[in-house]
C-alpha cells in the first residue's frame with residue numbers, strides 16, 4: 085500500500101513527474117519562437133520533441149494545473165489512453181497525475197501531440213523574455229543562513245533567511261548547536277537569538293520534510309528525532325543566560341524554545357504561533373512542560389493544541405515574554421538594556437543561572453525525549469504529511 089510518507093518521498097524528487105517518464109521539470113517561461121517553427125497544421129513527432137525541449141528550458145514554474153495538463157497530454161501522445169492502475173487515495177501526487185491522464189479518455193495520440201505542442205506554444209508566447217539576474221530580495225543580508233557575532237560580551241546568533249521568513253533548515257539546526265557550544269566557552273556573559281528582517285523565525289523549514297534518504301521516511305523520522313532531541317538538549321544544558329530578541333512574528337519551534345530562555349524581549353509587532361494542530365504535529369522544545377507551568381494548563385492548551393496565535397502583549401501577560409517594546413525603539417532599548425547586564429559580575433550571573441536551571445534539568449530532558457518520540461510518529465502520519473503537501477503545493481513547490 086502506498087503511504088503518505090511515500091508521497092513525501094515523491095516530493096523529494098520535486099514534481100515527481102519524471103517517475104512516470106514525462107519530461108516535466110518546468111522551471112521558467114520565456115519567449116520562444118511561436119509554434120516552435122512548426123508550419124504544418126498537424127504536429128509531428130519532431131514538433132513534440134521540440135516542445136518537450138522548450139519546456140525543459142522554462143525557468144518559471146507554470147503552476148500545477150498546467151503541469152498536470154502537459155503531463156497528461158504527453159502520456160496520451162506517447163502511450164495512448166491511461167494504462168496504469170489507479171493509485172491509492174493517499175498517493176496524492178500520482179493520483180492527480182492519473183486523474184489528469186485518464187480524463188483524456190480515448191483522445192487519439194496525434195490530437196494529444198498537437199494539443200501538447202499548441203499548449204507549449206501558447207504558454208511560451210504569452211510569457212516574458214528572460215530577465216537578467218535580479219538583485220537580492222529586500223532585506224537579504226550577506227552571510228550564511230545563520231550569522232554569529234560576538235561583541236561586548238554578547239554572542240548573537242541571528243536567523244538570516246529573511247526571504248524565507250527565517251525558517252530553520254536542517255543545516256541551521258546543526259549550526260545553532262555549534263554556535264551554542266562555542267558560546268558556552270567564549271567570554272560572553274549573554275547569548276542572544278534574534279532574526280534578520282520582518283520575522284523572528286517561521287519555525288521548522290517545511291521542506292525539511294521532503295528530503296527523504298534512500299532508506300525511507302522511517303529512517304528520516306528516526307534521525308530527525310535524534311537531531312531534534314540533541315538540539316533541544318543544547319538549550320536545556322546551555323550554561324549562560326539565553327536571551328531572545330524577538331523582532332517580529334515567531335512560529336513553531338522558535339516559540340516553543342522560548343520556555344527555555346531566561347529573557348524574552350519582544351517588539352510589539354511580534355506574534356507567537358504554534359500551529360501544531362493544523363500541521364498534524366505535537367509540541368516540542370519542552371513546551372508541553374514549560375508552557376503549562378508558566379501560563380497554566382488551559383492557556384497552554386489553547387496555544388499548543390488549538391494553535392491560538394498570541395500578540396506580544398498577550399504573550400507577556402502569560403509570562404512567555406519578559407517585556408514588550410514599541411517597534412520603533414525596540415532595537416535601541418533592548419540592546420542598551422543587554423549591554424548594561426553584561427557589566428554584572430559574570431560568575432555571579434552564571435551561578436544564579438545554574439541554581440535556577442539545575443532543579444528542573446532532569447525533568448526537562450525527560451520531557452524532551454518524550455516529545456521527540458511522539459513527533460517521530462507524527463512526522464510519519466497522514467495528518468502531518470498532508471499538511472506539508474498543502475503548504476508546499478500552495479506555494480508552487482510541488
Ligand SMILES: CCCCCCCCCC/C=C\CC(=O)SCCNC(=O)CCNC(=O)[C@H](O)C(C)(C)COP(=O)(O)OP(=O)(O)OC[C@H]1O[C@@H](n2cnc3c(N)ncnc32)[C@H](O)[C@@H]1OP(=O)(O)O
Pocket residue numbers: 247248249251252286287288289290291292293304305308312335336337338359363365368463475479
Ligand atoms: C521527517 C522530517 C522531519 C524534519 C524535522 C527536523 C526537526 C524539526 C523539529 C520541529 C518540528 C516542527 C516545529 C515547527 O516549527 S512547526 C511550524 C512550521 N512553520 C510553519 O508552519 C509556518 C509556515 N509558513 C507560513 O505559514 C507562512 O509562510 C508565514 C510564516 C505565515 C508567512 O506568510 P506570508 O504570506 O507573509 O509569506 P509567504 O509567502 O508564505 O512566505 C515567504 C517565503 O518563505 C517561505 N516560508 C515561510 N515559512 C516557511 C517554512 N516554515 N518552511 C519553509 N518555507 C517557508 C515560503 O514558502 C515563501 O517562499 P517562496 O517565496 O514561495 O519561495
